[in-house]
Amino acid sequence: MSQHSAPAPGAGPGTEAERLARAALTRLIEPGSVLGTTAVRVWGAVRALQILSGVDTPGPDERQELSLVLAGEGTPLTERTWTRSLEGWAARTASLAPERDLESLGRLGGGLLVPGDAAWPPGVEDLGPSAPVALWYRGGGPVPRQESTLAVVGSRDATAYGQSVTRTLASGAAARGLTVMSGGAYGIDAMAHRAALASGTGTPPTAAVMAGGLDRYYPAGHEDLLREVSGRGVLLSEMPPGTSPTRHRFLQRNRLIAALSGAVLVVEARWRSGAQNTAGHALGLGREVGVVPGPVTSPQSAGCHRLLRESPAVVVTDLEEALGLMPGGLGTGPEPGSGRGPGVPSAAGSGTESPDARIHDHLTVEELLVYEALPLRSPVPVDRLCAVAGLGPGTVMGTLKKLQRQSLAEQHASGWRRGPVSHG
């Protein structure tokens, strides 16, 4: 090890210096920067901060170790990348103030989570080299457990249909104790949070992952909603206070939603959309992705249908199917005392079928042939039924008796006709 690489005493994992360094690094490194996060993993947070902020330069051993790890991850480090990255970090060094950031979020009822903390969500480690160096949180609720967290995401310009389906599925999932996670945006996200707050029993009922700093609520129009989410749930972000959400950060935020959840449900999504981006991250992480279909004439469902055509995402039409996405097969059985789950107006429910159609399903082919041969009104003799059904008299008589026991056939003086069940 070169002389440059000796970390200050007490700077290792779990120390206050480490926490402070990671707080600073959340401002220095853009989310998802593999070079930045790998430097932290290889050198440790305190040493990485020294180097990335230009306080010190890496020794040859340190450079080599970093290069080897990056090459092993398939992202070899070129001199040009290193120089340009250093330039970028240097441009931000003047703004570093981790104590102030920690204090600022502390005053707002939040703080910083770093790897090793009891509340550090293990799911984000599935992101590998692009795992966040730390997570800022704000709110009264605990960080949700991945296994019981369902992400519900979708279009900002949701339709009434998308809003309605989101309300049904998110309140159902929240009422079953799941945490409903989303991005706090307009449209589907907002409805998911609201529905979870209204009927949630989970700890927390809902959580929002933000693309910018947690000192302010974004979008501004959601101040009340996000205040409520942070009150009863929790807000999370890898960005320090004061940072604004950019498009790049929105896209990187989506990887966190995927990593923090047990499964992702996309309710509405345009052909190109952030929700599809979240779904892509989730599939890459091995999370189940469910997709709510919609009219093919609705641009807000085009991204959903695209996912169904081009990815292993599965169709979700009701609460049970949504719960079935969760690891461990949550909700694979029907809710006691209900057809297919609580409060969900399922398109697949038994109420949508005529009694006739259901009766037929239980009949054998022979029974069906005789049943179909029976007139609705005027009874006919057995030989007539034989000719129509194409069965012998013995078979027809035996079958008629069976149908009679199910009230599907009725015997009269002049012969047989259909029974009361079949047209009642």
Add this chain to the structure above:
Amino acid sequence: MSQHSAPAPGAGPGTEAERLARAALTRLIEPGSVLGTTAVRVWGAVRALQILSGVDTPGPDERQELSLVLAGEGTPLTERTWTRSLEGWAARTASLAPERDLESLGRLGGGLLVPGDAAWPPGVEDLGPSAPVALWYRGGGPVPRQESTLAVVGSRDATAYGQSVTRTLASGAAARGLTVMSGGAYGIDAMAHRAALASGTGTPPTAAVMAGGLDRYYPAGHEDLLREVSGRGVLLSEMPPGTSPTRHRFLQRNRLIAALSGAVLVVEARWRSGAQNTAGHALGLGREVGVVPGPVTSPQSAGCHRLLRESPAVVVTDLEEALGLMPGGLGTGPEPGSGRGPGVPSAAGSGTESPDARIHDHLTVEELLVYEALPLRSPVPVDRLCAVAGLGPGTVMGTLKKLQRQSLAEQHASGWRRGPVSHG
């Protein structure tokens, strides 16, 4: 061979006696009866008719040969089944009048197709033991070629949405020269036929497979439509004139639609439905099945979503995707001079996206970082952009020049801001 099994001279394949026997057998055997069709295959049509109609009894060799073939097909013949089947056939023997049936359909501009006829559709042979013994036809159009036939099927009680999507897809497919095949029923079927008649260029533009005899139009409310289908297209059925469509025959009719088509498109289908039955047959025959999704709140789409969850059927949202179902990859390329196909209001079309979203897709991460850092109105100096983007001045300047060439950035005396493309 026993003395019973010697066929009359001139009773082999291709003879008039054979054609007459098959005409009679269509009345004797219920559609899809493996025992009946296997007897015809093993003994020949003329001899099978003698035995099944009770004119003669099979010799020991004949019984054994039939038993062996049936056992090989996984449906061993028991004495009880044989006796009961003979009873059933006997009940219908008195009504056999093949000459009358042939004459009757001939007068209506139709006739009978038997295996070996030039127009016999080879696709039905994919049904194996349950292939029809003959097919009745009626109409001016030829029997369509399987490779250029798309079946479009769905709910009788179609919604306005289902009707509209059917019209779009069926007219598009018909305009591209495909034959649109369906079942002549209310709802989706009727719309599919109508749309194909209106814009079809294929030979024939449309074809209907009926569950009953072709001497009358069923349902009666479709007399005008079916008359037009038989005028410019063709009606097909395995049932002889005078027979009524029963539920069993509807289900068996569906296997013919699947076998006669290159692919099946289900537009709307209830949780339990005939369209799903057709789709199941098609999948079993190795035909591609496409499914149009719809609102999860619509019972008419529940069967479509069920197919998507439980079968290899694929989502279809527009004409190109529908054409892509066809064997040989018909329609996999876009129509010249159009985005995604003629006349289809595709949800995925470029018109649904803001120009902004499309611009972003072509930017590198660095360009995106700088672009996001640019203010919409008041220009800012480069060092400010460096701090916001987290990039060095060299990188930012180089990137700004690239963005400027794409009109995404604009240089002013006081610095840089977004260019005209990004918010125009």
